[in-house]
Amino acid sequence: MSERTVIIAGFVVLLAAALGALVFARLRRETVASLAETITYVIGIRTVRIVAVLGWAWLGWHFLVR
Structure with a gap:
């Protein structure tokens, strides 16, 4: 099984x-x-709530800044 197949099966x-x-x-x-x-x-x-805001900020910084 390829890595892609395992990831799709997991989802x-x-x-x-x-x-x-x-x-x-x-x-x-x-x-x-x-x-x-x-x-x-x-x-x-x-x-x-604080953890959720920090998590959203981290995701935004890492995925939307580029």
Whole structure:
């Protein structure tokens, strides 16, 4: 298997896991929080907001400056 094939397979597995989690959250609304609820809760924590801003700044600096 080539490196490209392994990377594509990895992204397909991640996509399938994300879709599976989405379906599971929709079917079990009373026990599993949706993605929007989870993000709303997590972004309410100050440390997470700071890390998110620093992460976006790092990505922007490294990919958009060129």
